[in-house]
Amino acid sequence: MLTEVTATRYVTPLREGGSLPGIVEADDLGTYVMKFTGAGQGRKTLIAEVICGQLGRRLGLRVPELVQMQLDPVIGLAEPDQEVQELLKASGGLNLGMDYLPGSIGFDPLAFAVDPVDAGRVVWFDALISNVDRSWRNPNLxxxxxxxxxxxxGATMIWQHNWPTAGRxxxxxYDASDHVLAPFGPDITAAAKTLAPKVTRDLLTExxxxxxDVWLLDEPGFEGSDGPDRLRAAYVESLLGRVENLHERITLGPPTAQAATQAPAWLRVWTEGKAAK
Structure with a gap:
């Protein structure tokens, strides 16, 4: 279970994020990037952050530590931005915090070289979770x-937005042609050999x-008191079904610099908004 902390001070919004995450201090004296249930795709984005972030960490990839974060909207009363105030008011209760990495910089493929083995591990992982948002357009590194x-x-496991089609x-x-690490010759076969055996039912269940539970309630098709457990099992089955021979379904071709993104419509609006800012 994720550690639970309580937000004590809202510091500043991160306006490069289309869902308007914010830097927040907590009662454990830590500083976090907070993502809100009242923003964008709401709790499904946070579910994806938890499952994929924790899976990445368990596979040895560097993902900031995640925490559950209780929010009392009153901490935003002094915030002058009306949009931020409305977001905080809509997000009272349990939200998600990610460890803030002070001094970190956005990944630039022209300034930072990545080993083919490391690049392969990231590409294979993104193929597993169907990440459509780690491209040269928006590296998220x-x-x-x-x-x-x-x-x-947050823009992973797209099937969760339409569970009746999740089995397919x-x-x-997974077309990795536009992946930000594609130019580094990712060794996907080596990644599969290392990572695939680790992705077990037990690991995914954990x-x-x-x-x-509160983020899993009232999902259509998963109603009832056992709905959260059945929904968790659906996530497990969906990810487990992708593992076998995944590397054979990953393609690397020329980047589609002039082509439209393959991201869903809601994500295009999100990323285009980030670029405009």
Missing amino acids: LVWHGELWLIDH AAAKP VAADVP
Whole structure:
């Protein structure tokens, strides 16, 4: 289970994020990037952050530590921005915090080289979780203390937005041509050999257990008192079904610099908004 902390001070919004995350201090004296249930895709984004972030950490990838974060909207009363105030008011209760990495910088493929083995591990992981948001358009990678860190996994497991079609997601290919690490010759075969055996039902079950019940309630098709447990099991089955021979379904071709992104419509609006800012 994720550690639970309480937000004590809202510091500043991160306006490069389309969902308007914010830097927040907590009662454990830590500083976090907080993502809110009242923003954008709401709790499904946070579910994806927890499952994929915790899975990445368990696979040895660098993902900032995650915590459950209680929010009392009163801490935003002094915030002059009306949009931020409305977001805080809509997000009272349990939200998600990610360890803030002070001094980190956005990944620039022209300034930071990545080993083919490390690049392969990230690409294979993104294929597993169907990440459509780690492209050259929007890397979602940070460099901190000379190491590569993975952030922002809200735009993953797209099948969760349409559960009746989730079964078909297992065999879906993953086009990594536009992946930000594609130019580094990612060794996907080596990544599969190392990572695939680790992605077991037990591991996925443990990761899914970190999602709070409150974010899993009232999902269509998963109603009832046992709904959260059945929904967790659905996430496990969907991810487990993608593992076998995943590397054979990953393609690397020329980047589509002039082509439209393959991201869903809601994500295009999100990323285009980030670029405009």
